[in-house]
Amino acid sequence: MVEPVSIEGRPEFLSAGGRTLYGGGGITPDVYEYPETLGLEESGGVLRLFQRGGGFSEALFDYAVGYVANRPDIEVGFSLTKEDIQAFYAMLEGSEGVVEWTEFQAADRFVRYHMEREIALQAWGAGGEFHQLQRHDRQLARALDLLREAQTPAELITAASEVKPDEIPDWQN
Known part of the structure; x- marks a missing residue:
């Protein structure tokens, strides 16, 4: 099973737009979607x-x-x-x-x-x-849905922050 990466203890930076970025491990997604896997x-x-x-x-x-x-x-x-x-x-x-x-x-x-x-x-x-x-591709579909709904980058960030965390699909249990 794939688990979201913890941001605890990572250095924090602010982007030019005022967004918090976490260092020490690449990009952590704003929206986590479980990839398609086999049962x-x-x-x-x-x-x-x-x-x-x-x-x-x-x-x-x-x-x-x-x-x-x-x-x-x-x-x-x-x-x-x-x-x-x-x-x-x-x-x-x-x-x-x-x-x-x-x-x-x-x-x-x-x-x-x-x-x-x-x-x-x-x-x-x-x-x-x-x-x-x-x-x-569940991850791509989720990203495209968010992009289609947002008219501006600010709306996209707001929409991403309001997304409920993905649950493990039933077929993976």
Whole structure:
């Protein structure tokens, strides 16, 4: 689990605008948002995928290349279907070190995320990969929401100071 950094005992400085800055460790965020992480069962599924050798990574790359070749009109924001996931598993079954379907399903969020990531990377490069994965980034989404709501830097600072601390998402317990 990721915990917010303590500012206790750090040197304090004032910015030109009068804002308190804390030294000794880089930038401490004004708003803390837990990153997307895997739950215990999901972590176990991912571990089993990678305990079986490099077959997952190879199959992921091969599947993404074929997916893009068969869908020249694919656009950022695409979603994978159950059939896509099953087709990838079938490809994975043909590689060394196959995992059971139940183990594979335990890692579903991880698998979908990395399938989307690899497909987007093969289709559009790093920029397209970033745009495809943006919807999975809780931290970026929170920051963009605050920026959209504020009309001035002062409003942004006020809004950030009024945000309730993020709680650990249920799926992480």
